[in-house]
Structure formats: C-alpha cells, structure tokens
Amino acid sequence: MKAFLGMGLLGSNFVRAMIQKGDQVQVWNRTAEKAKALETYGAKAFNEAAEAVKGAAIIHVTLKDDDTVDEVLAMASSGFEPGAVIIDHTTTSAKGAVERTAAWKAKGYTYLHAPVFMGPQNALESSGNMLVSGNQAVIKQVEPELSKMTGKVINLGPEEGKAAGMKLTGNLFLLTLTAGITDTLAFAKASGISSDDVLALFDSWNPGASMPARLKRIATGDFKQPSWELNMARKDAGLMTAAAKEADVTLSFIPTIAAVMDNWIAKGHGNDDWSVIATDAVS
Template sequence: MANIAFLGTGLLGSAFAEAAAKRGDSVTAWNRSADKALALAPFGVKAAETSAEAVRGASRVHLVLKDDAAVEAVIAAAQSGLSPDAILIDHSTTLPALTAVRAERFHATGLKYLHCPVFMGPLAARDAKGSMMVAGPKVLFESVEADLAKMTGRLEYLGERADLAAANKLFGNAMIIGLSAVVADVLTLAQASGVNGEDAIRLLGLFDLNAMAAGRGLNMAKGNFTPSFELAMARKDVGLMLETADDRPMAALPGIAARMDQLIAAGHGADDASVLGIDALARP
C-alpha cells in the first residue's frame, strides 16, 4: 500500500483519487474548494486543509490542475511538505514550452517530476481505461511504471524530452475538438435536409476514420498533395454544404471555406484538398 496525494479533485482528479483508494492506496487529497476533497471521504480519501499537508509523507503526488499557473502555484505551496523522494506526477494539460521550462527548473533543484497527461474522462479514470502519456527521465518513469499502469488502460512512455507529452496531448485534443466541430456541422446539415441526426451519424460508420487520418495525415506530413480529391472540387462541395445550412450556425465549415479560398487564390486549386496543411510544412 502506497501513501499518495492528489492535488486537484475536480471531475478527473476525484475519479483518480477514488480509484486509488479502492485499490488499497492510502490517499490524501487537497483542492482549492475544500468541499470537493471532503466529498471523497466515503471512499476512504483523507482531505487536507493545505497542499503542503496533503503531500507530507506521500511517495507520489498526483497533480490534476487547470493550467500552468495553477501547477506552478500549487507546487510552490506544497513544496515545504514534500519528502525528498516524492515524485510529482503531473496529469494537467499544459503549454509545451512552459512544461519544458518547469521540468528543467524542477530537475535542477532536485524535484522529481514527470508530465503524464491523459486521454480519459472520470468514468474511464475510475475503471482504469483510456490512455496516459509520460514524458521525463526514464529512471523516474521506471520507478513508477507499475503504479501508473494501474491507473490506465494504455500507458505510453514518450521519452525524456519533457514537453513531448504536453505537445501530444494538444494534438489529441485538437483532433477531438475538431471532430466535434465537424460532427456538429454534419448534424446541422442533417437538420437543414430533413434527415434524422442519428441516421446521419450512423452513416459516418461507413468511413474508416483511422485509416483516413493515417493515410492522408502521413501524406500531408510528407508534403505529398498529389490530387485524389482536388481542392477546387472540395471547395465546391463545401459551398453546397454552406448553401444547404442557409443561415444556421456552423462550427467548422465556414472557416474551412475561407482557408480553401486563400489556397485556391494562391494557385493550389488543382492540388489535393489535403493541401490545407501546406503551411505546417513551411516552418522549421
């Protein structure tokens, strides 16, 4: 049984703390809003009045916080209670550049820190499903690998580069948010066309989205825009979509149309529609 702490017990943090306590760990939790930590008492989680009190005697300190500013402030406040061997496990979604600076500063001062963002919601956290990425010193990862594996369905160590998990978390969230926006527009088109929304979503099952993302995505990353669906034709289709939607709010397609117009004006109309990603290749 390990003595561990959770700093930040919102929806995800509380789910992690609850699951850890059910696995038999001795768990102490702290949250800015004390009631959220106190609500975990039925699961055997002890609530601490301060972050420094929460981490006292803990071998692992899990942070599930809103942003970089919260991570910095909470660690600074908790540091007086940290034992020399405690490992900070930061599950927060943060800016890659600030994550790299923070990790370098912590390691220089002797703090043991791993950045471990996740792709999972509260239910997945309770059931140890979803994915967790880890970036930081390999020796630290290996010392907690078995413990982290108990928290997730898939554990991916990305290497020692401190900001790599932060960057990959943004990649994944961009896909999730972008997909949500496009699906919203599909539902808007369905409404405008008098088609049941659930039927429209079922139709999307005809597509192998993973294969499309892998195939088109790799071609885009390589700068291969050999046409299979010309940008000009794709722009025509987007025009049909916007005309069908009429004055209904759209989440993604108007912005896509505007970008297509820019690229067509720049001479890319005969390239594949994936040329939408061309500017990503122009930067080092």
C-alpha cells in the same frame, strides 16, 4: 503513502481507484468539501495542501492549468518529504512542464508531467492512455505506479515537454472533430435530414478509416494524385454554404475552409488533392 492534490472529477476517481487497489491516499482540494467526500472511500482529507503531502513519497496532481499547478505546488512544498516525486496529470503548456521539471529538480525533487487521454470513468477503471516524456531513468522508476492508473502508458522519449505538446495536439483534434460534427449536423438540418439519419449514415460509412492514409499524404506532401480534387471539394463547399444560407442555417467553419481553398486554387493547386490546403502546417 501517497498524496493527491486536486479532487475534480478526474482526480477524485483516480483516488478511488488507488484506494480500491490498497493504497493509502491523503487528499486536498481548494474546495475542501470535495476532498472530504473522498473519506467515504477511505482517503484522508486535509484542509492544507502542505499537510496533505506530509509523509508521501509520491504526490499526484490534477489541476486546471500552469498557474494553478505552480500555485498549489508552492503552497504544498513546505510539507514535501525529501526526494519526493511529483507526478502532474494536468493539461498544461509544454513550456510550463519544462520549466517545472528544472525548477523542482533544482530544489531536490523529481517532477514528471504525465497528462492523460482519460475521462473520469477511465480514471476509476484504470483504462485509457497516459503520456510521459523526459528523463528515462525517472520514467522507468515511476512506470509501475503509472501503469496501475491507466490502460496504457505511452512513453514519448527523452524530450522534456513533449508529452504536454502531444496532449494538446490530441485535444486540438478533438476540438476540430466536434466543430466538424457541429457543421455537419447544421447542414443536415438545413437539408431536412434528421440527426438519426446522420447517425445511420456513419454507422454504415466510417470516414475515420481514411485518416491514417490522409495524414500520410499530408505529411509526405503527395498531392499530385488526387482522390478528391481541390476544385471539386471547393465546389461542394459552395453547395453546402448555399443550401445552408437558403435555409437560414449558419455554418461556422465551412466558410473559413472555403476561403483557404480559394487561396490554394489561386496559387494553381485546383487539380491537386484537396488536402494540399494543409501544406503550410507541415512544411
């Protein structure tokens, strides 16, 4: 018997996939109707979190944030079976994951943080990526369970909280990627270029292919043999800003990047590779 707390889009599809694989799953959600809806697929819904976890050796959690996880686990704890394993898929802070690991261990339970790079469809299809870190004996114990839920379990080693930090690192990249796309489309609009034309450009030219090499350059601090000089990148940023201003279109992020470029040019790095602006992030 398994329990699952948190029947949002991700949690509910995890449960459906578990049931398809033959698992018995007891579910709870603060909005009871969402848990009740899973009974159509064979889950057993409960109005109280403590009732939902009774008899469950493994308790999965997919909630909102640190505070919500702490609150719900406290609510459910009176129903925990001795030695129960809590597997938390919530995106939380690294500090929170470390503190929960120690706190629940002190109470006789195993807590493992296993955040995911998975959307609802991934959860239903058992595809995507799941991150874990911490006690390797615990991870070895639960890895068969986790492997059934996802396409790949990425073990980041023995450091508690590293999985949480890596999940946020990945999410930060997704946020900045979307921010970059936003300015790209805004500039295209200012230049009379349709979004279809932008899509056609990126169908032929994949700038993402250069990411590993650029990340390596930044990580190693090798900026003296530029592929794109900072002075030239700053010139282009100026052209972008001017064109957008003339068309009365706002670029949200390029002006900030241009200001950072100006700072590094003032320090004498104008002839270095433009990625020198990332120096402080890795030094």
